[in-house]
Amino acid sequence: MKILQVLPALNSGGVERGTVDFARELVKRGHESVVVSSGGRMVKGLEAEGSRHIEMAVHRKSLRSFAVVRPMRRLLAELQPDIVHVRSRIPAWIVWLAWRKMPIKQRPRLVSTFHGLYSVSPYSAIMAKSEHMIAISHVVYDYIVENYHVPNEKITLIHRGVDDSIFTQGAPDANWLAELYGQYPKLAGKTIILMPGRLTRWKGQEAFLEMMVKVVSQRSNCHGVVVGGADPEKAHYVEELKQKAAALGLENDVTFVGHRSDIAQFYRLADIVCHMSNKPEPFGRTLTEALACGAKVVAFDRGGATESLGVCFPQGLVPPDNIERFAEKVLALSGQHLAITVQPEFLLGHQVAANLEVYQKLLNSPRA
Numbered sequence: 029m030k031i032l033q034v035l036p037a038l039n040s041g042g043v044e045r046g047t048v049d050f051a052r053e054l055v056k057r058g059h060e061s062v063v064v065s066s067g068g069r070m071v072k073g074l075e076a077e078g079s080r081h082i083e084m085a086v087h088r089k090s091l092r093s094f095a096v097v098r099p100m101r102r103l104l105a106e107l108q109p110d111i112v113h114v115r116s117r118i119p120a121w122i123v124w125l126a127w128r129k130m131p132i133k134q135r136p137r138l139v140s141t142f143h144g145l146y147s148v149s150p151y152s153a154i155m156a157k158s159e160h161m162i163a164i165s166h167v168v169y170d171y172i173v174e175n176y177h178v179p180n181e182k183i184t185l186i187h188r189g190v191d192d193s194i195f196t197q198g199a200p201d202a203n204w205l206a207e208l209y210g211q212y213p214k215l216a217g218k219t220i221i222l223m224p225g226r227l228t229r230w231k232g233q234e235a236f237l238e239m240m241v242k243v244v245s246q247r248s249n250c251h252g253v254v255v256g257g258a259d260p261e262k263a264h265y266v267e268e269l270k271q272k273a274a275a276l277g278l279e280n281d282v283t284f285v286g287h288r289s290d291i292a293q294f295y296r297l298a299d300i301v302c303h304m305s306n307k308p309e310p311f312g313r314t315l316t317e318a319l320a321c322g323a324k325v326v327a328f329d330r331g332g333a334t335e336s337l338g339v340c341f342p343q344g345l346v347p348p349d350n351i352e353r354f355a356e357k358v359l360a361l362s363g364q365h366l367a368i369t370v371q372p373e374f375l376l377g378h379q380v381a382a383n384l385e386v387y388q389k390l391l392n393s394p395r396a
Contacts, residue, residue, distance in 0.1 A: 029387060030060040032109040032136070034119040036087035038068035040257060040287055041226055042188070042313035043115055043143045045070070049191050051079040053380040062107060064100075064119075086119040093118055094125070101126035109136045111387045115143060120154045137390040142168045144310050145331075148175045160390050162383070164188050164311045165332045184386050187336070189379030190316040190370060197322035197368075200296040208297075212283050218251035219362060222298035222323070224291060224314045227258040227265055232304030235351055237273050237282060239304070242355035244281045250362065252278070255294055257287030295321035300358050303327035306349065312336060316374045324361045324368070326354060339371050 031054055038044050047063060048070050054061040055078035062080045065071075066087040075081055082103065085096055100122050104112065112127065114120040120140055127135055140158035145168065155161070156176035161183045163169035169185050172178050209216040221243065223236040233254060240252040258265050266284070273282050288294065295301060301318035303309075308331025315336050318325050327333040329345040337344050344361070346353045372378050 029111060029384075029391075030062065030107070030109045031111045031113060031387070032062045032064065032104075032107060033113045033115060034064045034086060034123055035115040036118060037066045038063070038070035038074065038081075039259070040069070042311070044068070046143075046188055046313070047115060048074050048077075049189075049376060050380060050383070052077040053376060055079060057380070057384075059384075062109065064103070086122050089118055093122055096122050097125045101129060104130065104136060105134065108134075110391060111139060112136045113139045113141065114155075114158065115141050117146065117152060117154055120158070124154060124157055132395055135395070137387070139386065139390065142172055142310070144168075145171050145308065159396065160184065160386055162186050162386065165335050167308065167331050167335065168310045184382070186379055186382045186386075187374050188311050188313055188316075189376035190313075190320045190374060191376040192320050192370070195292050195295065195317045195320035197320070198296060200293045204290065204293050205297070208293075212285065214280060214283060215251055215253065217249075219247070219249050220294075220298045220300075221250055221252045221358060221362075222255065222294055222301045222318075223252060223304070224255045224294065224301065224318070225303075227254075227256050227269065228262060229265065230306050231256075232302075232306055233269050234272060235304045235306065235349075235354075236302055237269070237276055237278060239302070239351050239355045239358070240278060240282055241276050242352065243358055244278070246359060247362065250281075250358075252282035253294065253298070254282065254284045255286075255288055255291060291317070292321055295323050298323045299362055301325045302354075302358070303333055304354065305331075305333075307331075309333060316340070316370055319368050320370045322368055324364070324366060326357045326361065328354070336374060340374065341368060 033047050035047055051061040064082045064084050066085055067083045071081050114123050138158040139160050140155045141162040142155055146152035156178050163183055163185050225231045243250050295318045301323045303315055311332035315325050319340050325341055325344045327337055328348040330348045346357045
């Protein structure tokens with residue numbers, strides 16, 4: 029099969045990493061993988077793993093995006109993919125407007141993945157106009173049915189899968205660790221409490237800082253590490269977080285390491301990994317990645333976290349937005365050696381196989 033994935037950009041974030049992981053697995057299985065985006069830091073790795081990348085301005089939330097519709101239609105006619113898989117709303121609009129004007133017999137089959145609990149609006153409804161939809165969690169599945177009245181047979185639940193060939197249990201690499209301690213000497217000899225994720229207000233970094241105040245007041249050997257960068261237009265938020273950390277007296281107890289491509293090593297180093305989003309997440313990729321590396325995870329009991337931790341590590345769930353209970357859970361679990369297993373439905377191999385099954389069934393079905 030020739031599969032074309034379309035998303036706004038390839039800089040950072042769970043959707044982007046998931047796209048790259050999926051593209052790599054498609055190539056491994058002998059399929060042709062093409063990705064269209066506006067570019068980004070992940071393009072080089074994507075191409076090195078055998079996929080083709082085509083740069084196109086499919087990211088702008090403005091009327092200018094409609095100028096990309098005709099070029100997209102020409103691209104679809106030229107590439108003749110079997111499947112077009114859209115992963116975000118603006119790309120979905122561009123692809124759908126291009127796709128619907130093509131002769132029916134020449135159209136690729138159209139699939140969308142709902143990666144989020146989008147605001148319910150005509151703008152978001154584009155994700156439900158594809159021929160088949162993938163929901164990344166039960167929460168998202170229910171959202172699609174309730175808000176867009178899509179028949180159950182047009183939706184498939186497929187959890188986002190962690191790559192268990194990369195996210196594996198064990199100690200962090202010794203050379204990596206020496207380099208990290210050389211760059212951040214405050215981390216050496218400390219119990220690491222990790223907060224991974226893109227730096228944005230709803231991901232919970234501010235709550236993490238407030239929680240760390242409570243943790244270090246009772247256990248001074250704990251050190252918080254915030255891994256993740258901010259989107260360019262939100263760079264000011266990084267400074268806000270650092271100022272908040274200073275105001276809370278955490279200069280020596282929390283370290284910001286920015287965007288990293290070695291997140292698996294951080295998971296292996298961490299004693300506890302935190303997930304503190306202030307609204308329900310549709311899934312929460314960092315949860316299963318951390319668990320696959322053997323780290324204990326503490327998360328607010330809502331959204332996708334409830335689903336994945338409820339199956340794989342239920343003792344890590346705490347009442348939503350209760351920072352006091354969160355700190356208590358971190359302290360209670362810290363230092364414990366617990367057996368952790370990620371269930372098969374949360375692994376990348378299962379996700380890829382399930383996606384391919386969706387594609388094949390769609391290719392074998394009559395065209396509308």
